[in-house]
Amino acid sequence: MTAVDRIERAYREDAARILGAVARTTGDLQLAEDAVQEAFARAVGEAARGRAPANPAAWITTVARRVAVDARRRERADTRIAPMLAAQLAIAEKAAADDAADGGEMLSGSVFTGDERLELILLVAHPELAQEARVALALRHVCGVPTARIAEAFLVAEPTMAARLTRAKKRIHDSGIRFSLDDTASVAARMPDAFTTVYLLYTAGHAAADDGLRRDAIALARDAHRVARRSESAGLLALLLLTEARQATRLTSDDEFATLREADRSRWDVALLTEGERLATEALTNVGAGGDGRYALQAGIAGLHAVAPSWEATDWPAIVRLYDGLIRVWPSAAARLGRLVALGHSPDAGPEVALAGLDADPALLDGPLAPRAHAARAELLRLAGATGEAAVELARAIAATRDDRTRRSLQRLLDAAAPEGRLDTPRTPRDGR
Numbered sequence: 001m002t003a004v005d006r007i008e009r010a011y012r013e014d015a016a017r018i019l020g021a022v023a024r025t026t027g028d029l030q031l032a033e034d035a036v037q038e039a040f041a042r043a044v045g046e047a048a049r050g051r052a053p054a055n056p057a058a059w060i061t062t063v064a065r066r067v068a069v070d071a072r073r074r075e076r077a078d079t080r081i082a083p084m085l086a087a088q089l090a091i092a093e094k095a096a097a098d099d100a101a102d103g104g105e106m107l108s109g110s111v112f113t114g115d116e117r118l119e120l121i122l123l124v125a126h127p128e129l130a131q132e133a134r135v136a137l138a139l140r141h142v143c144g145v146p147t148a149r150i151a152e153a154f155l156v157a158e159p160t161m162a163a164r165l166t167r168a169k170k171r172i173h174d175s176g177i178r179f180s181l182d183d184t185a186s187v188a189a190r191m192p193d194a195f196t197t198v199y200l201l202y203t204a205g206h207a208a209a210d211d212g213l214r215r216d217a218i219a220l221a222r223d224a225h226r227v228a229r230r231s232e233s234a235g236l237l238a239l240l241l242l243t244e245a246r247q248a249t250r251l252t253s254d255d256e257f258a259t260l261r262e263a264d265r266s267r268w269d270v271a272l273l274t275e276g277e278r279l280a281t282e283a284l285t286n287v288g289a290g291g292d293g294r295y296a297l298q299a300g301i302a303g304l305h306a307v308a309p310s311w312e313a314t315d316w317p318a319i320v321r322l323y324d325g326l327i328r329v330w331p332s333a334a335a336r337l338g339r340l341v342a343l344g345h346s347p348d349a350g351p352e353v354a355l356a357g358l359d360a361d362p363a364l365l366d367g368p369l370a371p372r373a374h375a376a377r378a379e380l381l382r383l384a385g386a387t388g389e390a391a392v393e394l395a396r397a398i399a400a401t402r403d404d405r406t407r408r409s410l411q412r413l414l415d416a417a418a419p420e421g422r423l424d425t426p427r428t429p430r431d432g433r
Helices: 003-026 029-048 056-075 081-101 114-124 131-141 147-153 158-175 184-207 211-228 231-244 270-285 294-307 316-329 333-345 351-359 362-366 370-383 387-400 404-417
Strands: none
Touching: 003 029, 003 056, 003 114, 003 131, 029 056, 029 131, 029 158, 114 131, 114 184, 114 211, 131 147, 131 158, 131 184, 147 158, 147 184, 184 211, 184 231, 211 231, 231 270, 231 294, 270 294, 294 316, 316 333, 333 351, 333 362, 333 370, 351 362, 351 370, 362 370, 370 387, 370 404, 387 404
8 A cells, every 4th residue: 555545545534533632722613614625635745755654544644633723723813722722732643642652543543432522523513513513524524424415314405504604614713713611510410412412314315225324323323322321321222232233134145124024034143133122221210210211212213123023023013103103302394204103004993093193294205215105105015905005105114215225225116016017097196206
């Protein structure tokens, strides 16, 4: 691997973490971003002159801190700021030097541990910023999630999310807001934002079948639970572990998403299931202690799927009850749709009841969850025996999705429902769809 290759690898794998470390020194994401870009450019210049840094991530972090401090000195008339930043820089550089002297890589040292990333997420969670901005900034600049994935997680268009990120960074830069964690009360107040960030990080990794994002999310969830020790931190970690335990059956041999019905449960990770079930039980037992129970209830739902020996043996009535509780504390579109699917499979209700509920919630079929909602309606129609209408709904789901793997997965279900490619006309067309 050439020197330039090592720098490019550092950019791909470590740029977000480097940015977070510099932001901790400066308290200014916009300034930190400019400094990191300058440091990467200098690293490439050093490589061209045959003086490439042996450890690009450590070198770039140190140079970016120096660039940021120099920029702050130039732009601030208040000279009291510079000595403070210089002192912080000296401490950080000494830590990096000690790490290098020990023969260790900076990425495995104190700067880039899971604890540090959790701290950076908490630092970004400044109360003067809107909650969505706090979480989005953490996802982008601490966790390195692409803007497009963040937009999907918040169910908005990518340009909209990019504009929000830019405005949030500018607000921080212009207003003089500085990230600081003063006391345990501040940490406790900001922890819910950290939970949301970790949850959305895993969600992005799950949707994209990205092992790295999911792995980072689980590491951060473990750190959050160790620090917080709340019912909600236990529930969040349980939810992620129980979902991760099923990853071996997440994709088919053709790289398409498999349904839970199709999963070979003998391939699920027993160790993750056991740990997840224990944490879910702990979380559900203490719902309301340190949170509203959102993650505990979601973990309970995942746990009921995990303990069922087969799809047919799933305790759907119990899942519906948990969804009822979840909607009371988190009445999101995803929770409402999940409840309707469970209701359709429950012997206490059935697909006709669920279809009526879905039709009475048009926001699900017309909003950002439209692909999932149409696919769910197709499943409910199939259960009700309306196979022709089910095929039409699958076609609508395909037309509404932009993700290639999801589209191929839905097409596989449609091909199985209509082998000849012929779609029957729906008996009860809905609003022209």
